[in-house]
Amino acid sequence: xxxxxxxxxxxxxxxxxxxxxxxxxxxxxxxxxxxxxxxxxxxxxxxxxxxxxxxxxxxxxxxxxxxxxxxxxxxxxxxxxxxxxxxxxxxxxxxxxxxxxxxxxxxxxxxxxxxxxxxxxxxxxxxxxxxxxxxxxxxxxxxxxxxxxxxxxxxxxxxxxxxxxxxxxxxxxxxxxxxxxxxxxxxxxxxxxxxxxxxxxxxxxxxxxxxxxxxxxxxxxxxxxxxxxxxxxxxxxxxxxxxxxxxxxxxxxxxxxxxxxxxxxxxxxxxxxxxxxxxxxxxxxxxxxxxxxxxxxxxxxxxxxxxxxxxxxxxxxxxxxxxxxxxxxxxxxxxxxxxxxxxxxxxxxxxxxxxxxxxxxxxxxxxxxxxxxxxxxxxxxxxxxxxxxxxxxxxx
Amino acid sequence: xxxxxxxxxxxxxxxxxxxxxxxxxxxxxxxxxxxxxxxxxxxxxxxxxxxxxxxxxxxxxxxxxxxxxxxxxxxxxxxxxxxxxxxxxxxxxxxxxxxxxxxxxxxxxxxxxxxxxxxxxxxxxxxxxxxxxxxxxxxxxxxxxxxxxxxxxxxxxxxxxxxxxxxxxxxxxxxxxxxxxxxxxxxxxxxxxxxxxxxxxxxxxxxxxxxxxxxxxxxxxxxxxxxxxxxxxxxxxxxxxxxxxxxxxxxxxxxxxxxxxxxxxxxxxxxxxxxxxxxxxxxxxxxxxxxxxxxxxxxxxxxxxxxxxxxxxxxxxxxxxxxxxxxxxxxxxxxxxxxxxxxxxxxxxxxxxxxxxxxx
Numbered sequence: 001x002x003x004x005x006x007x008x009x010x011x012x013x014x015x016x017x018x019x020x021x022x023x024x025x026x027x028x029x030x031x032x033x034x035x036x037x038x039x040x041x042x043x044x045x046x047x048x049x050x051x052x053x054x055x056x057x058x059x060x061x062x063x064x065x066x067x068x069x070x071x072x073x074x075x076x077x078x079x080x081x082x083x084x085x086x087x088x089x090x091x092x093x094x095x096x097x098x099x100x101x102x103x104x105x106x107x108x109x110x111x112x113x114x115x116x117x118x119x120x121x122x123x124x125x126x127x128x129x130x131x132x133x134x135x136x137x138x139x140x141x142x143x144x145x146x147x148x149x150x151x152x153x154x155x156x157x158x159x160x161x162x163x164x165x166x167x168x169x170x171x172x173x174x175x176x177x178x179x180x181x182x183x184x185x186x187x188x189x190x191x192x193x194x195x196x197x198x199x200x201x202x203x204x205x206x207x208x209x210x211x212x213x214x215x216x217x218x219x220x221x222x223x224x225x226x227x228x229x230x231x232x233x234x235x236x237x238x239x240x241x242x243x244x245x246x247x248x249x250x251x252x253x254x255x256x257x258x259x260x261x262x263x264x265x266x267x268x269x270x271x272x273x274x275x276x277x278x279x280x281x282x283x284x285x286x287x288x289x290x291x292x293x294x295x296x297x298x299x300x301x302x303x304x305x306x307x308x309x310x311x312x313x314x315x316x317x318x319x320x321x322x323x324x325x326x327x328x329x330x331x332x333x334x335x336x337x338x339x340x341x342x343x344x345x346x347x348x349x350x351x352x353x354x355x356x357x358x359x360x361x362x363x364x365x366x367x368x369x370x371x372x373x374x375x376x377x378x379x380x381x382x383x384x385x386x387x388x389x390x391x392x393x394x395x396x
Numbered sequence: 397x398x399x400x401x402x403x404x405x406x407x408x409x410x411x412x413x414x415x416x417x418x419x420x421x422x423x424x425x426x427x428x429x430x431x432x433x434x435x436x437x438x439x440x441x442x443x444x445x446x447x448x449x450x451x452x453x454x455x456x457x458x459x460x461x462x463x464x465x466x467x468x469x470x471x472x473x474x475x476x477x478x479x480x481x482x483x484x485x486x487x488x489x490x491x492x493x494x495x496x497x498x499x500x501x502x503x504x505x506x507x508x509x510x511x512x513x514x515x516x517x518x519x520x521x522x523x524x525x526x527x528x529x530x531x532x533x534x535x536x537x538x539x540x541x542x543x544x545x546x547x548x549x550x551x552x553x554x555x556x557x558x559x560x561x562x563x564x565x566x567x568x569x570x571x572x573x574x575x576x577x578x579x580x581x582x583x584x585x586x587x588x589x590x591x592x593x594x595x596x597x598x599x600x601x602x603x604x605x606x607x608x609x610x611x612x613x614x615x616x617x618x619x620x621x622x623x624x625x626x627x628x629x630x631x632x633x634x635x636x637x638x639x640x641x642x643x644x645x646x647x648x649x650x651x652x653x654x655x656x657x658x659x660x661x662x663x664x665x666x667x668x669x670x671x672x673x674x675x676x677x678x679x680x681x682x683x684x685x686x687x688x689x690x691x692x693x694x695x696x697x698x699x700x701x702x703x704x705x706x707x708x709x710x711x712x713x714x715x716x717x718x719x720x721x722x723x724x725x726x727x728x729x730x731x732x733x734x735x736x737x738x739x740x741x742x743x744x745x746x747x748x749x750x751x752x753x754x755x756x
Contacts, residue, residue: 010527013523026511026512135637139506139507139508139648139649140650141650142652142653143649143653144559144652144653144655163704188557190560192559192560192635193637195635196562196634196636199638199639200565200636200638351568352567352568355568
């Protein structure tokens with residue numbers, strides 16, 4: 001073969017290869033794509049299988065324009081003039097249900113922009129392993145997606161009109177973020193934390209719970225959902241969730257209203273930090289846990305004339321705070337033990353400290369050990385500031 | 397840059413980038429599959445074992461001078477025995493190119509291009525890598541130098557900027573003793589043994605780069621080991637040991653959980669570039685070897701057939717990703733290690749024989 005021919009062949013091959021570089025197989029233009037913002041997963045209405053609900057963005061309304069993106073249809077329709085379209089489909093598997101969404105929509109459904117996954121109560125009870133597998137098996141669904149469990153159906157949540165935002169996924173994100181940051185009344189779980197928890201020593205995870213407002217006028221937080229050993233095991237109310245936040249060192253800033261120590265009225269304190277420590281014990285083969293919570297707070301307002309600035313007053317205030325926190329922590333422990341869902345991190349603590357005993361039977365017996373595990377709660381509170389004023393309120 | 401041939405900096409870039417891609421794409425899963433939460437220990441153990449292994453390889457390269465291992469063996473052992481002795485190395489190099497090619501193609505298909513037929517990727521990359529190998533080692537070294545900073549940044553960002561890591565997942569250390577950790581270190585060690593390609597670099601090494609190349613080899617091995625340990629530890633702390641061990645591409649899953657926008661684009665650039673380099677370097681080393689074995693006037697004649705053979709070997713034996721992973725996990729590491737170690741010993745033997753003859 002002459003050098004000239006060889007060169008020509010190489011050039012021809014390079015030019016031919018350009019044909020492969022025009023895009024990947026199955027590529028779709030953006031205007032042929034339905035971007036799913038939130039995904040709902042429910043048990044099928046009849047028989048086994050799943051019902052998938054997708055909240056699809058209507059970009060022309062998100063940016064303030066007009067005109068319809070898609071017509072309504074058998075499976076769904078626009079919710080309350082919001083910049084979204086809600087569509088549902090059923091299938092024997094989640095993938096089949098998702099494929100049926102594609103069949104009924106003129107655009108290809110893509111999950112890459114999904115931000116929230118809502119799992120219905122029945123699906124969480126019956127088919128959680130399959131749901132988690134669907135969420136983690138595909139690289140296309142972001143693992144940072146928030147996971148919420150609906151009291152009732154996920155479809156009812158996603159079809160509720162957003163009150164403060166233009167799409168329901170934003171509404172849910174705002175609710176969770178505010179609920180966690182300001183009042184620690186729900187749990188911010190995502191695909192990673194839920195899957196990690198369910199596959200870990202404790203096989204339990206916690207995530208946020210939501211429910212529709214009466215009359216379907218919106219959505220609200222409903223505490224947290226306890227997931228354990230591949231099923232929905234129960235719920236924690238806001239107080240129990242707050243207690244758990246102390247155990248798991250997730251408390252940043254939140255307000256407590258306390259009865260005024262040694263007098264009538266109430267005082268308000270804001271926590272500044274909270275750190276929980278699980279100390280596992282194995283005395284004579286009997287496991288127990290010492291739960292130590294350290295919390296710091298500042299005095300924010302006072303509605304009583306009692307002296308709260310003197311060292312004695314500060315101590316009494318700290319004791320009142322410790323009592324309130326202890327009550328919440330004990331409620332969290334009771335709630336988790338009642339549901340047999342070790343979301344407190346006890347299993348991991350035993351596994352790390354008593355590895356040999358864990359492998360020799362404690363681990364396999366954990367589901368029966370945890371619900372009856374003696375837990376001693378020790379809360380130590382410190383008041384680190386009383387504001388820029390001293391003494392009782394100046395106005396009497 | 398040295399006036400003729402590649403310098404130590406390019407050796408460092410080539411050796412590091414060749415290993416960065418497996419770390420990025422698939423390697424941590426193998427360590428985590430056996431060692432669970434101790435995968436990072438397996439990575440460090442493999443690194444520690446790889447350094448003397450690499451220095452043994454480098455000692456052979458220095459003693460052979462401008463010859464390749466194949467040329468040295470033919471000269472020292474004679475045409476028949478020499479040809480027979482180097483056959484395992486000559487078979488290993490294109491097969492390693494095939495394994496690198498197929499694993500990375502599986503990664504592309506699994507993560508981003510599910511409907512693109514695998515032959516498209518395999519044939520395109522084999523073609524490009526063959527072009528690169530024909531350009532010579534200096535060209536590949538320069539490409540490696542360009543890609544290196546992006547690859548290091550991408551891996552560090554992927555490993556360090558993750559959401560909600562749980563460091564307690566790394567405890568207890570040595571939960572099931574040392575045996576699983578030792579088992580898990582075999583695959584990384586066979587990966588570090590990729591510096592067997594150095595045996596074929598002889599004629600391309602710039603004069604006076606010998607000592608610096610030793611430093612480059614140790615530094616590249618240490619850096620690759622640290623990156624592997626870091627990504628393995630991060631994957632375990634984010635996903636937990638059970639889930640991390642089931643992930644086929646843990647580092648890419650970390651990227652999926654990374655809040656930094658656009659990181660995946662950089663990673664893909666590094667990934668594709670690194671795959672190209674890995675395949676091209678193995679093809680180059682194999683072609684140079686077959687040139688000596690067949691007595692060709694130029695190694696370039698051997699590149700196209702070897703690229704075709706690698707593409708076929710990448711496509712035909714493995715029907716599914718599971719077949720590939722079983723092969724890579726169980727069969728390939730011990731075989732690869734045996735060839736790498738055997739080739740280094742053979743090259744040292746050849747150098748010793750040639751040295752004695754020269755002295756006489």
